[in-house]
Every structure is written in structure tokens, then in C-alpha cells.
Amino acid sequence: xxxxxxxxxxxxxxxxxxxxxxxxxxxxxxxxxxxxxxxxxxxxxxxxxxxxxxxxxxxxxxxxxxxxxxxxxxxxxxxxxxxxxxxxxxxxxxxxxxxxxxxxxxxxxxxxxxxxxxxxxxxxxxxxxxxxxxxxxxxxxxxxxxxxxxxxxxxxxxxxxxxxxxxxxxxxxxxxxxxxxxxxxxxxxxxxxxxxxxxxxxxxxxxxxxxxxxxxxxxxxxxxxxxxxxxxxxxxxxxxxxxxxxxxxxxxxxxxxxxxxxxxxxxxxxxxxxxxxxxxxxxxxxxxxxxxxxxxxxxxxxxxxxxxxxxxxxxxxxxxxxxxxxxxxxxxxxxxxxxxxxxxxxxxxxxxxxxxxxxxxxxxxxxxxxxxxxxxxxxxxxxxxxxxxxxxxxxxxxxxxxxx
Amino acid sequence: xxxxxxxxxxxxxxxxxxxxxxxxxxxxxxxxxxxxxxxxxxxxxxxxxxxxxxxxxxxxxxxxxxxxxxxxxxxxxxxxxxxxxxxxxxxxxxxxxxxxxxxxxxxxxxxxxxxxxxxxxxxxxxxxxxxxxxxxxxxxxxxxxxxxxxxxxxxxxxxxxxxxxxxxxxxxxxxxxxxxxxxxxxxxxxxxxxxxxxxxxxxxxxxxxxxxxxxxxxxxxxxxxxxxxxxxxxxxxxxxxxxxxxxxxxxxxxxxxxxxxxxxxxxxxxxxxxxxxxxxxxxxxxxxxxxxxxxxxxxxxxxxxxxxxxxxxxxxxxxxxxxxxxxxxxxxxxxxxxxxxxxxxxxxxxxxxxxxxxxxxxxxxxxxxxxxxxxxxxxxxxxxxxxxxxxxxxxxxxxxxxxx
Numbered sequence: 001x002x003x004x005x006x007x008x009x010x011x012x013x014x015x016x017x018x019x020x021x022x023x024x025x026x027x028x029x030x031x032x033x034x035x036x037x038x039x040x041x042x043x044x045x046x047x048x049x050x051x052x053x054x055x056x057x058x059x060x061x062x063x064x065x066x067x068x069x070x071x072x073x074x075x076x077x078x079x080x081x082x083x084x085x086x087x088x089x090x091x092x093x094x095x096x097x098x099x100x101x102x103x104x105x106x107x108x109x110x111x112x113x114x115x116x117x118x119x120x121x122x123x124x125x126x127x128x129x130x131x132x133x134x135x136x137x138x139x140x141x142x143x144x145x146x147x148x149x150x151x152x153x154x155x156x157x158x159x160x161x162x163x164x165x166x167x168x169x170x171x172x173x174x175x176x177x178x179x180x181x182x183x184x185x186x187x188x189x190x191x192x193x194x195x196x197x198x199x200x201x202x203x204x205x206x207x208x209x210x211x212x213x214x215x216x217x218x219x220x221x222x223x224x225x226x227x228x229x230x231x232x233x234x235x236x237x238x239x240x241x242x243x244x245x246x247x248x249x250x251x252x253x254x255x256x257x258x259x260x261x262x263x264x265x266x267x268x269x270x271x272x273x274x275x276x277x278x279x280x281x282x283x284x285x286x287x288x289x290x291x292x293x294x295x296x297x298x299x300x301x302x303x304x305x306x307x308x309x310x311x312x313x314x315x316x317x318x319x320x321x322x323x324x325x326x327x328x329x330x331x332x333x334x335x336x337x338x339x340x341x342x343x344x345x346x347x348x349x350x351x352x353x354x355x356x357x358x359x360x361x362x363x364x365x366x367x368x369x370x371x372x373x374x375x376x377x378x379x380x381x382x383x384x385x386x387x388x389x390x391x392x393x394x395x396x397x398x399x400x401x402x403x404x
Numbered sequence: 405x406x407x408x409x410x411x412x413x414x415x416x417x418x419x420x421x422x423x424x425x426x427x428x429x430x431x432x433x434x435x436x437x438x439x440x441x442x443x444x445x446x447x448x449x450x451x452x453x454x455x456x457x458x459x460x461x462x463x464x465x466x467x468x469x470x471x472x473x474x475x476x477x478x479x480x481x482x483x484x485x486x487x488x489x490x491x492x493x494x495x496x497x498x499x500x501x502x503x504x505x506x507x508x509x510x511x512x513x514x515x516x517x518x519x520x521x522x523x524x525x526x527x528x529x530x531x532x533x534x535x536x537x538x539x540x541x542x543x544x545x546x547x548x549x550x551x552x553x554x555x556x557x558x559x560x561x562x563x564x565x566x567x568x569x570x571x572x573x574x575x576x577x578x579x580x581x582x583x584x585x586x587x588x589x590x591x592x593x594x595x596x597x598x599x600x601x602x603x604x605x606x607x608x609x610x611x612x613x614x615x616x617x618x619x620x621x622x623x624x625x626x627x628x629x630x631x632x633x634x635x636x637x638x639x640x641x642x643x644x645x646x647x648x649x650x651x652x653x654x655x656x657x658x659x660x661x662x663x664x665x666x667x668x669x670x671x672x673x674x675x676x677x678x679x680x681x682x683x684x685x686x687x688x689x690x691x692x693x694x695x696x697x698x699x700x701x702x703x704x705x706x707x708x709x710x711x712x713x714x715x716x717x718x719x720x721x722x723x724x725x726x727x728x729x730x731x732x733x734x735x736x737x738x739x740x741x742x743x744x745x746x747x748x749x750x751x752x753x754x755x756x757x758x759x760x761x762x763x764x765x766x767x768x769x770x771x772x773x774x775x776x777x778x779x780x781x782x783x784x785x786x787x788x789x790x791x792x793x794x795x796x797x798x799x800x801x802x803x804x805x806x807x808x
């Protein structure tokens with residue numbers, strides 16, 4: 001990972017502005033009529049120019065052959081070794097919807113589900129109830145009172161919600177209550193170590209009240225809880241890199257991981273296009289040194305297995321790119337958190353095409369455009385994703401010399 | 405860093421001879437009329453041939469994005485992780501001018517400076533007095549006697565000198581007395597930990613006598629001390645790599661770091677050209693297994709920002725190269741300790757063009773010459789600078805097989 005001792009020693013609060021543009025799941029595999037990856041098939045004149053002028057290469061999210069989830073993949077791009085810094089899904093979800101709390105709080109992800117008369121799960125997603133319905137149910141659950149702890153429940157989207165427990169002496173080492181299959185009842189709340197017994201009891205008490213309140217709310221007459229976790233108290237961008245950093249993302253989990261590393265989450269709208277997101281960067285341009293922009297739909301179309309749709313998502317980003325470059329960032333990095341080849345319909349381990357553009361500050365390579373094969377010939381080479389932040393800081397003139 | 409346990413286990417005292425030729429600050433950035441780096445623009449027929457025949461690549465001095473000082477950069481090339489093995493500037497300076505001493509001795513760098521009537525610094529370099537003047541002042545300071553400790557003072561160059569304290573129970577954890585700006589007095593000698601209190605007292609006593617002796621020697625009527633340090637007791641080349649090693653360098657600090665890793669420093673003259681330095685290798689050829697040759701002026705011209713002058717320094721080295729190759733080394737590595745692009749006028753983080761030539765012992769790459777872009781296509785690939793020594797030993801047939 002980025003050497004945090006060195007970063008703390010060398011990073012200085014002056015120098016240029018940095019944009020990290022992440023197209024989720026960007027990397028692909030040869031496919032389609034011309035046997036090109038999605039990025040290679042896409043018409044991306046702006047990125048091609050940046051790859052020619054700048055430094056192109058391939059980044060390795062976690063390690064050779066390792067397929068990352070989005071959480072670890074983002075941590076890595078932010079410079080944190082995800083094997084050292086582990087973030088629970090519950091706290092990621094909670095922070096993603098703005099439920100930041102104290103370091104001792106415990107958060108979990110919840111799914112409303114449908115139970116039959118025997119209490120067995122028949123639909124793990126409660127028929128994908130609309131978000132408004134989920135919000136009403138969360139209001140109902142907010143009336144629960146448990147002595148000795150404060151609770152907060154908030155809807156995320158459709159059947160998903162987040163639960164937070166706030167108080168002293170809480171311990172997040174609890175097992176999921178989701179049996180991961182239908183035909184079984186939600187599991188009881190179980191402590192994974194003795195210190196978590198009290199917390200398990202509090203969550204069990206909450207669960208019993210909640211089950212009673214939901215009984216008449218078929219198809220959302222039950223729920224499961226997963227990913228119990230607390231704020232991992234990560235080093236923050238300002239302390240670590242001397243950067244005032246902002247996040248422009250549409251999906252909660254990317255906002256969550258950004259919040260956990262100390263970025264401000266800028267306002268966004270669920271329907272924001274890439275162009276809208278880039279404009280939001282412009283609106284906040286003077287207030288920050290670093291912008292993380294997260295584009296979700298490249299990954300979504302990859303997971304759908306829709307080659308042409310992923311190509312088009314990439315093209316939309318490229319078409320909007322002049323909005324970002326017009327801001328004249330000192331460093332612009334374009335990459336993905338991992339690969340999501342449409343022919344695999346899922347995340348993969350393949351290295352991610354990456355370009356670093358920092359006018360006047362980089363070598364020439366031989367890449368003639370932005371794509372997996374061209375990136376093999378670029379001057380960025382092969383780089384662990386965790387090294388992108390030191391490179392960004394260096395190219396922005398924000399790192400002092402090491403030793404005399 | 406090089407795996408020292410493996411080196412100790414596998415290195416054998418037989419095999420070929422190795423030359424490590426370091427052009428300080430070799431790496432550059434595209435610039436000049438043809439948008440080429442300094443190395444690319446230079447006419448280097450000999451190095452181009454070696455790059456074609458040999459193994460070309462790029463070395464990373466410390467880490468991605470990290471700009472090294474010369475001390476850490478050289479340690480890395482010698483195989484030592486500079487984050488593990490830290491050398492103080494005082495001991496580096498002292499060893500560089502041949503003041504090697506015991507492991508408990510404490511050394512510091514001194515600058516003569518000019519004080520006004522209130523004792524405030526008005527010139528931190530004492531008007532850059534000539535070296536001969538500095539030598540006379542050091543003779544004067546050598547008359548100081550402090551009970552309980554021996555002191556040695558030697559001129560380095562112009563206004564610079566080195567001070568060594570020799571005795572038992574000394575501790576180098578003292579703060580610099582240089583306030584780093586004019587208009588302030590030199591700082592008192594302060595211990596950074598209790599164990600250094602006695603040493604602080606000794607240095608303070610020396611300082612008071614020295615101040616009195618210098619009072620009438622305007623513009624060198626004061627001084628500051630920096631970089632208090634002791635011999636870090638690094639593993640030595642002979643024990644680690646089974647190499648009798650020699651250093652050919654003109655500047656003291658490179659002699660210092662070489663001495664600290666156990667190299668013999670060969671005689672040199674401050675006016676030595678690259679050709680002179682190469683001839684010195686030839687004169688000692690039979691006595692050593694390994695030669696480190698340090699060329700300073702590539703870095704100096706880089707720091708001057710003089711593109712054409714750096715190009716010419718590289719060309720001088722190339723023109724003299726047949727003197728080295730005529731010695732028929734088994735392994736010749738040509739690299740830099742770091743990059744010093746003339747357009748940045750300072751050290752930088754960019755990877756360093758590197759070639760390893762070991763006839764009959766290496767792969768073919770596609771590099772057609774020695775330059776930053778061609779090195780992207782070479783068979784050496786991207787390599788941490790700390791791995792150059794294991795590679796040199798291997799190509800010289802000096803490393804046994806690991807395991808059966």
C-alpha cells in the first residue's frame with residue numbers, strides 16, 4: 001500500500017489539483033464483433049488523446065488473480081491496503097446514507113423479507129417493495145425504544161435499510177441473521193465473542209419488537225441483518241495526504257467509503273448523468289484539492305452482460321469529459337476500481353486500464369489510445385492501485401523530497 | 405529491498421566482475437526541440453548498443469511517486485531499503501571526507517556563517533569563503549580541548565566543515581543548531597532525548613570555545629551544526645554479497661555512503677573527467693570484484709535546468725565508455741540514482757532508465773537504444789532499485805541456487 005509514514009512526512013499542503021475519475025468495473029475482455037474489449041470498442045476520442053499525451057498503464061486492484069469487491073477496490077485506489085483496513089458492510093451502508101456516528105456505534109445492513117406463516121423466508125427481498133414503502137416501514141421501526149442504547153433506522157433503497165446502535169460499550173462482533181436462502185427463518189442474533197454478548201442482547205430485543213411491528217406488513221413482514229460493524233477509524237485524507245477531498249457519487253456505498261477516508265460528499269441526484277456529475281465538480285472546484293468522481297453504470301452494464309450498453313456508458317463519459325478537462329486539473333487519473341467484463345457478467349481480477357495525465361510532468365509512452373492493449377505500451381507501466389495516490393500527489397507537486 | 409538473508413545464504417566468492425555505473429539524476433522528461441528527454445536527445449552510440457544487446461528497463465528508486473535525496477537513492481541501488489537503514493547527514497559528510505571513526509562517535513555537518521553585532525545570522529554561508537580559508541579556520545578549531553571527549557574538525561568545501569566527537573557513551577540525538585533563516589541566532593545545542601544530555605553539554609562547551617575563537621574572523625565569525633548522527637553500522641558488501649568493492653567518486657557524500665557499506669574509496673581528483681574516473685577503475689581492476697562509479701555532473705546540469713548541458717554530460721560519459729567495456733566486465737549496469745529532469749530543475753520521482761549488460765546471460769527485449777521510452781520495451785522491465793544488486797550478482801554467476 002501507499003507508505004503512510006512517508007505520505008505523512010512528505011505530503012505538503014500546496015501544489016496542484018487532482019481529479020480521480022473512476023469508471024466502476026471499467027476493465028473488460030475481448031468480445032463483440034471485432035474481438036475488442038468494451039473500452040477498446042468504445043469511441044473515446046478524449047480519453048484516447050489523454051492516453052497519448054499522458055502516461056498510460058495498468059493498475060492491479062488487490063493482487064494478481066484477486067477479484068475485488070467494490071469496497072476493498074475503492075480503498076485500494078485511495079491508497080489503503082484493504083487487507084489492513086477492513087470496513088464492514090454495515091458501516092459502509094450507514095455512512096453512505098449519511099448516518100455517520102461515533103466510533104463505538106454499531107451499524108448493520110438490513111433487508112426486508114417476506115415470511116410465511118411458519119416464519120420461514122419465502123422472498124429474501126420482500127418483492128422488491130418500492131423505496132417509499134421502505135421509508136414508511138423505517139419510520140415505523142424508528143418508534144422502537146431499547147433501554148441503554150439509541151437506535152436509528154433509515155431506508156436505503158427498495159427493500160434495503162440500515163440500522164445503527166449508538167451508545168457506550170457496544171461491540172460489532174455479531175453474526176449475520178440472514179440465512180442466505182429461502183425456506184429458513186431469519187437466524188437469532190449471535191455474539192461472535194464474549195464482549196459482544198450485551199450488544200447481541202440489545203439487537204435481539206430490537207429484533208423482537210421490530211418483528212411484532214412488521215407482522216401485518218406483508219410482503220415486508222420480516223427482515224434480516226448483515227455486516228454488523230463499526231467505524232474502522234481510517235486515517236483521513238487531510239491528515240494523511242494534506243488534501244481537502246470531495247466525492248461526487250450517486251450510489252451510497254461509494255459515498256460511504258469516501259466519508260470513511262475523510263472526503264466531503266457533494267450533493268448529488270440519483271438521476272445524475274456523467275455530465276451532471278462533472279458539473280458538480282466544477283461547482284465545488286475552488287473549495288477542494290482533490291475530487292473523486294464515481295461512475296456507476298459501466299459496472300452495472302458489465303454485470304448485466306450487455307456489451308453494447310457498457311460501450312455506450314463509456315462513450316457517454318468520454319463525451320462529457322471536456323467538462324472536467326476545462327477545469328484544467330493539474331492531475332487527472334482515469335481508471336476503474338476493477339474489471340467487470342460483460343462476457344463474465346461479474347467483477348474480475350484483470351488489471352484495469354489506467355491513465356494519468358499531468359501536463360508537463362510525465363514521460364512519453366507508446367500508447368496510441370485508451371484501452372487494455374494500448375495501456376501495455378504506456379509509460380505508467382503496471383502499478384498497484386494503492387500506488388495511484390502517491391503518483392497523483394507527486395505529479396501535482398504535492399510531495400517533498402525524501403531524505404537529502 | 406534485496407533479501408539480505410537470501411544474499412548471505414546464496415552469494416559466493418567466485419564468479420565475474422561487476423561495474424555499477426551511476427549517472428546521478430540520469431532520468432529526464434520530454435523537452436527540447438524534438439520533445440525528447442536529455443538521454444534520448446544525447447548521442448550515445450555505445451550505450452545504445454549495450455541497451456540493444458543487453459537488458460533495458462526502468463528502476464524505481466524508493467517507491468512510486470517518491471522523489472529521493474541522493475543518500476537514500478544510493479542506499480537503494482546498493483540493495484538497502486533506505487526506510488530501514490537511515491544514515492544521518494553528519495556521518496555521511498564525515499565519512500565522505502575520510503573521517504571514519506568508531507560506531508559510538510557522533511558527527512555533524514557544520515556551516516560557517518556571518519553573525520552581526522547582536523549575534524544574529526546575516527549570511528548562512530559566510531559569503532561562501534574559499535576552501536583554503538575554511539581549512540585555516542578548521543585548524544584553529546582543532547585546538548579546542550574538551551575534557552572527556554576527543555574532537556576532530558575538517559574542512560569540506562568553501563564554508564562547509566565536519567565535526568566529529570569521539571569517546572564512549574556519546575549519543576547523536578541532538579537538534580540542529582541551524583535556525584534555517586537569517587535574522588536569528590544559531591540555536592543552542594539541545595538533546596532530543598535524556599540519554600543525549602551529556603553529549604549536548606559537550607557540544608555546547610565546544611560551541612562556546614569555537615565561537616570565541618572565531619569572533620574576529622568575519623565573515624566566518626559564527627557557525628551552525630546539523631545532522632548529528634553516528635555510524636549506522638550497515639551490513640557490509642563483503643559480508644552480505646561476498647564482494648570486494650571499490651568506489652570511484654568525486655563528491656564526498658558518495659564516498660561517504662560507499663564507505664558505510666564497506667567499499668574502498670579509490671583515489672580521485674576533484675577535476676576528474678568521466679574518462680579519468682573510468683581509467684581509475686582499470687588501474688584497480690585486479691583488486692576488486694565490484695566497482696561503483698559515480699558521475700556527478702548529469703545531476704548538476706539537471707538542477708541547473710540546462711537541457712543542452714545535461715545532454716553533453718551524458719555524451720561525455722558515452723564517449724568514454726569504451727574504457728570501461730575494454731575491461732570486459734561480466735556485468736555492467738548503467739543507471740541513475742534518480743531522475744533530475746532539466747525542466748523541473750530538481751530531483752524527481754520518475755523511474756530511471758537502466759541497462760544491464762552481461763554478454764550471454766540475458767534475454768532480448770525490443771529496446772532499440774538507451775532512453776526512457778525505449779526502456780519501456782526492454783527485457784529488464786520495471787524493477788525496484790533495491791533489486792539491482794541481486795540481479796547483478798546473478799548475471800555475474802555469483803549467486804548459488806536456492807533450494808534443491
